[in-house]
Amino acid sequence: MTKIDMRDAFFEKLVEAARLDERIIILSADHSAFALKKFEEEIPDRYINIGIAEQNMVGVAAGLAASGKIVFIYGISPFVSLRVLEQLTIDVAAMQLPVNVISVGAGFTYSTDGPTHQGLQDVSVVATIPGMTILNSSCPTNTRAFVEMAISSEKPHYIRIEKEVLSDFLDGFEFRFNANAGYSSFGDLDSKLIIITTGITGQIVSSKLKKWTQEFKTSIRLIDVYRIKPFPNLIAELKGHTHIVVVDETYRSIVGSNISSLLLKINEQQRILIEDTGEIFQFLGSTREFMTDFAGLSPTRLERKIALFLGQD
Amino acid sequence: MTRYSELNLSTIELEEKSRQIRIDILKAIHKAGKGHIGGAFSIVEILVSLYYGNVLKFDSKKPKWAFRDRFILSKGHAGVALYAVLADLGYFPRQELDYLNQGRLLGEHPDPRIPGIEVVSGSLGHGLSVGSGMALADKMEKNSRNTFVLMGDGECYEGSVWEAAMFASHHELHNLCGIVDRNGLITHGATESINRLEPFTDKWKAFGWEVFEVNAHDLNELQETWKKITSKKSGAPPMVIANSVKGKGVSFMENNFSWHHGGIDDIKLGSALRELGI
Numbered sequence: 001m002t003k004i005d006m007r008d009a010f011f012e013k014l015v016e017a018a019r020l021d022e023r024i025i026i027l028s029a030d031h032s033a034f035a036l037k038k039f040e041e042e043i044p045d046r047y048i049n050i051g052i053a054e055q056n057m058v059g060v061a062a063g064l065a066a067s068g069k070i071v072f073i074y075g076i077s078p079f080v081s082l083r084v085l086e087q088l089t090i091d092v093a094a095m096q097l098p099v100n101v102i103s104v105g106a107g108f109t110y111s112t113d114g115p116t117h118q119g120l121q122d123v124s125v126v127a128t129i130p131g132m133t134i135l136n137s138s139c140p141t142n143t144r145a146f147v148e149m150a151i152s153s154e155k156p157h158y159i160r161i162e163k164e165v166l167s168d169f170l171d172g173f174e175f176r177f178n179a180n181a182g183y184s185s186f187g188d189l190d191s192k193l194i195i196i197t198t199g200i201t202g203q204i205v206s207s208k209l210k211k212w213t214q215e216f217k218t219s220i221r222l223i224d225v226y227r228i229k230p231f232p233n234l235i236a237e238l239k240g241h242t243h244i245v246v247v248d249e250t251y252r253s254i255v256g257s258n259i260s261s262l263l264l265k266i267n268e269q270q271r272i273l274i275e276d277t278g279e280i281f282q283f284l285g286s287t288r289e290f291m292t293d294f295a296g297l298s299p300t301r302l303e304r305k306i307a308l309f310l311g312q313d
Numbered sequence: 314m315t316r317y318s319e320l321n322l323s324t325i326e327l328e329e330k331s332r333q334i335r336i337d338i339l340k341a342i343h344k345a346g347k348g349h350i351g352g353a354f355s356i357v358e359i360l361v362s363l364y365y366g367n368v369l370k371f372d373s374k375k376p377k378w379a380f381r382d383r384f385i386l387s388k389g390h391a392g393v394a395l396y397a398v399l400a401d402l403g404y405f406p407r408q409e410l411d412y413l414n415q416g417r418l419l420g421e422h423p424d425p426r427i428p429g430i431e432v433v434s435g436s437l438g439h440g441l442s443v444g445s446g447m448a449l450a451d452k453m454e455k456n457s458r459n460t461f462v463l464m465g466d467g468e469c470y471e472g473s474v475w476e477a478a479m480f481a482s483h484h485e486l487h488n489l490c491g492i493v494d495r496n497g498l499i500t501h502g503a504t505e506s507i508n509r510l511e512p513f514t515d516k517w518k519a520f521g522w523e524v525f526e527v528n529a530h531d532l533n534e535l536q537e538t539w540k541k542i543t544s545k546k547s548g549a550p551p552m553v554i555a556n557s558v559k560g561k562g563v564s565f566m567e568n569n570f571s572w573h574h575g576g577i578d579d580i581k582l583g584s585a586l587r588e589l590g591i
Contacts, residue, residue, distance in 0.1 A: 045453070068450070294522075
């Protein structure tokens with residue numbers, strides 16, 4: 001199965017779109033990527049490195065968008081979310097302008113750089129902004145699709161793209177992408193256990209799905225949520241599964257909160273386990289695998305916790 | 314269609330218009346119960362000269378007219394002053410001023426639901442960046458129109474203002490005109506005693522702007538300045554440091570920071586209106 005850096009998957013598609021649509025402009029807060037270089041070289045008039053000034057970047061993007069442009073702004077997760085929360089709220093969302101944040105560095109992506117650079121808070125924060133769609137990349141197909149989704153809607157988007165080299169989940173699972181659904185689903189519809197992921201955790205869990213099916217002696221349904229806001233209608237998907245696990249590489253999972261709310265509506269006797277990183281400032285620098293394991297989200301740690309969760313009956 | 318930009322009022326007419334606008338502001342705030350009087354009064358001549366002095370290109374019956382100049386009131390708390398102008402120009406019915414902050418069209422801070430308002434403002438330090446984006450788009454499209462951004466001097470404490478200042482100067486946005494209402498007072502006192510802004514003109518010059526210092530209440534001086542600015546075809550963005558008096562026009566409000574925000578009772582309203590010739 002073909003693997004690709006998610007930044008390349010996104011920006012290659014964006015270059016294709018920009019060739020045809022002169023409204024598209026990219027602003028960067030002094031951050032680049034291989035395929036973004038291609039945009040810069042091919043369409044220099046519509047690429048501006050704005051310097052390390054993210055608040056101004058969002059404001060300028062809003063001004064361009066108010067003048068008929070479709071703007072993509074690029075930077076590292078905390079700097080294009082926490083730092084610019086007010087600009088995104090007032091200048092972009094309140095006026096529903098077509099400004100699309102490309103946020104790189106989800107979760108522990110910048111694993112050696114500490115909490116200043118890690119994307120553990122961005123989704124929670126951005127989710128508070130009315131009218132801001134949040135998309136979370138987990139595979140090349142959805143990452144590429146985000147470009148067209150953002151351009152065609154002409155509304156604000158916060159698009160989290162992974163920096164990892166990934167493929168479209170695992171062989172053996174039928175993968176059908178539906179741009180309107182907000183999630184992708186795999187595995188047995190009638191399973192006792194359903195695992196809900198978002199972003200990189202979809203890859204972590206799908207890589208263990210076959211093993212866990214044997215270990216836990218139960219079939220498993222996997223839902224990968226790529227549109228966190230507006231949150232997809234998962235009521236039909238959740239019904240009938242007795243054990244629900246949410247895995248999310250953030251401090252406090254917005255996906256988990258949304259799933260919990262849906263379960264209250266369903267009102268069945270369902271158990272839920274939400275696995276996020278918890279509220280930790282982890283200053284140790286190491287690999288993403290190390291950080292994920294420390295936060296309890298590595299495959300090994302998850303396997304133990306889910307086994308325990310299933311054994312609670 | 315009211316295209317006042319084609320009318321070019323005389324200085325005497327502009328002065329009379331300023332007096333009327335101040336009366337409208339006072340009455341609106343009196344009916345609303347409270348409002349930002351001081352900072353609204355300090356920008357009246359700036360607004361009047363821009364809108365009635367053949368400076369801004371606009372069409373009050375077509376607020377989204379594609380070739381209009383853009384005006385951003387970045388110091389959004391003075392929205393009532395802009396509302397009074399827009400109502401007078403026919404962007405919306407004058408009676409809306411009587412319902413300021415009463416669940417109808419006009420809230421304390423501007424938003425684009427209101428005809429003639431380009432952007433949401435209220436939180437300070439946003440307008441210059443947004444205006445830079447607008448001016449950049451016009452430069453890219455080779456449009457000849459201008460974008461004006463009016464800020465407060467206290468607003469210039471915000472770091473984002475200086476991010477935008479660097480950007481606009483680097484990109485030589487000659488079609489972006491910054492204006493600072495330099496009334497010297499913020500909510501709780503003088504800028505120079507709270508957190509010094511001076512040397513303010515030098516700061517803008519150092520950031521690469523072409524600075525024009527003017528008396529914010531001298532309509533002749535303002536008109537001369539706008540002429541110089543709108544004739545610019547390239548180079549540094551212009552910045553107008555408009556030295557103003559907070560509360561200008563009513564003696565007991567002038568240079569008194571306690572009139573930054575609040576209500577006005579019937580007795581004080583009567584005194585203020587008498588000073589304004591009613």
